[in-house]
Amino acid sequence: MNSRKTKITYLALFLLIAMIPLACFKSLTVTNVVYENNFNDFQLNNVTVSGWNANVTAFGPVATPRIFAYNGEAVLGPLNNNLVALTLQNLPSHQALRVEFDLYIHNVWKNDLWHMTLDGKDQWITGFSNDSTIQQSYPNWLGNGTPLSPAGKDAEDINLPGTCSFISSLRGTSRYKFVTTISHSADSFVLNCNDAGGNVNDTCQRSWSMDNLKVSVFRN
Secondary structure, eight states, X not given: OOHHHHHHHHHHHHHHHHHHHHHHHHTOEEEEEEEEEOOTTOOOSSEXXXXXXXXXXXOSSSOOBTEEEETTEEEEEEESSEEEEEEEOSOOSOSEEEEEEEEEEEEOOEEEEEEEEETTEEEEEEEEEOOTTSOBOTTSOTTSSOOOBOTTTTOSEEEEOOSGGGTTOTTOEEEEEEEEEEXXXXXXXXXXXXXXXXXXXXXXXXXXXXXXXXXXXXXX
């Protein structure tokens, strides 16, 4: 078999394997939304935040660490070199689990690291950029040799206002929509998200936020 045919064969096999979980999920129906938080009530609700600025308090009807008003909405943030953890227990019987949320990348990102794990397993190790002159890793992984993409690649919006002194800056914030479905049957679940890079301890220079966090489970 020549090298071209070998590559085509491996590609077809990879696509077949990648499609198997998707085909399995099609036969499942949503049985329960087990967690939903848009943070508008300024409550963390099973979410914890650790890191240098975890005790900074934002403004709101209830003074809650790590929730602040952004672009007319309450969001979880601003975060800088922080770890966000959502822990759920006593999940109903299921075969698959879906995580959804909006991710806001604020101010000065230059392909800085952003990391997500599901039950301790790496789901994303990637990088984002708000600087049009600096490419980003997303939607690929950071540091694994995959090609870089233009800043803001696959974002739903790249022209949102920044925060602090960047509130009027062009491309101040980018918003990404994350929807991830995995095979899952355990009665507990842990989502972790964290970042690294930029000017540590300065959320006005570089930060990120989350909103509309939702977890659903599926079964036949």
